[in-house]
Amino acid sequence: MTEQRAALVTGARGGIGAAIVVRLEADGWAVHGVDLEDADLTRREGNKLVVDQAIERFGRLDAIVPNAGFQHVAPVWDFPEEQWDRLIALLLTSPFLLARYAWESLATSGDGRICVIASAHALTASPFKAGYVSAKHGVLGLVKTLALEGAGVGISATAVCPAYVRTPLVEAQIADQARAHGVEAARVLEDVILERQAVKRLLEPSEVADVVAFLLGPGGRGITGVPVPIDLGWTAR
Numbered sequence: 461m462t463e464q465r466a467a468l469v470t471g472a473r474g475g476i477g478a479a480i481v482v483r484l485e486a487d488g489w490a491v492h493g494v495d496l497e498d499a500d501l502t503r504r505e506g507n508k509l510v511v512d513q514a515i516e517r518f519g520r521l522d523a524i525v526p527n528a529g530f531q532h533v534a535p536v537w538d539f540p541e542e543q544w545d546r547l548i549a550l551l552l553t554s555p556f557l558l559a560r561y562a563w564e565s566l567a568t569s570g571d572g573r574i575c576v577i578a579s580a581h582a583l584t585a586s587p588f589k590a591g592y593v594s595a596k597h598g599v600l601g602l603v604k605t606l607a608l609e610g611a612g613v614g615i616s617a618t619a620v621c622p623a624y625v626r627t628p629l630v631e632a633q634i635a636d637q638a639r640a641h642g643v644e645a646a647r648v649l650e651d652v653i654l655e656r657q658a659v660k661r662l663l664e665p666s667e668v669a670d671v672v673a674f675l676l677g678p679g680g681r682g683i684t685g686v687p688v689p690i691d692l693g694w695t696a697r
């Protein structure tokens with residue numbers, strides 16, 4: 461068994477996930493980062509596999525960071541039903557399954573941490589994102605429940621809620637946003653994406669990773685059952 465505290469991070473090849481892996485390793489964590497090529501986390505067996513791999517690799521598991529995600533932009537009447545199912549599976553059911561399968565190890569740790577990468581869309585809605593907004597609101601409810609059930613066994617749970625972050629997930633939705641809102645792609649960043657943020661910039665992935673590192677570190681010990689917004693003033697309105 462490794463001496464280091466060990467974490468499982470999903471979506472580890474993506475913008476935010478990769479930054480979290482780098483930051484946690486720099487802080488001395490042993491990190492098992494997984495992405496689509498390791499397991500499809502919309503499926504139950506994929507979630508079981510990555511938890512088992514992390515425990516086998518490190519002999520322990522002290523933290524999980526469910527982060528894998530994607531977006532689909534479309535009006536409700538035209539929202540592909542299979543995309544709704546996939547969004548719920550990846551953004552809501554995967555964090556539940558990861559917590560379920562990792563629970564015993566996190567409790568054995570005595571200081572287990574669950575830090576879900578949710579979104580400002582866990583706290584507020586936007587049009588044309590029915591699946592994403594519903595799943596992110598749902599995962600905040602899950603985090604609150606995990607915090608209550610984890611309290612007696614030394615497990616805390618938080619939901620990090622960033623505004624828009626400079627990652628492929630945001631870049632990929634610019635054309636879809638332009639179509640759904642009827643504006644030119646060049647105007648999407650200013651007129652749609654940053655419209656509700658008080659501070660008109662994208663977050664960098666490293667800024668999200670800094671907050672995750674804090675929540676998983678000694679300073680985050682008393683923070684549980686809550687959303688932790690990094691929203692550039694979005695929900696102040």
Ligand SMILES: NC(=O)c1ccc[n+]([C@@H]2O[C@H](COP(=O)([O-])OP(=O)(O)OC[C@H]3O[C@@H](n4cnc5c(N)ncnc54)[C@H](O)[C@@H]3O)[C@@H](O)[C@H]2O)c1
Nearest residue numbers: 471473474475476496500501527528529579624625627629
């Ligand atoms: N980028 C933003 O503006 C933003 C804002 C708030 C919250 N978030 C959340 O942050 C998280 C990470 O997003 P990102 O912006 O880094 O996106 P990203 O697209 O850069 O990375 C997401 C990663 O998840 C992986 N993934 C997708 N489907 C998967 C599956 N079925 N199984 C396993 N892995 C899968 C992808 O391969 C990708 O590497 C997501 O949960 C997203 O909702 C992002």
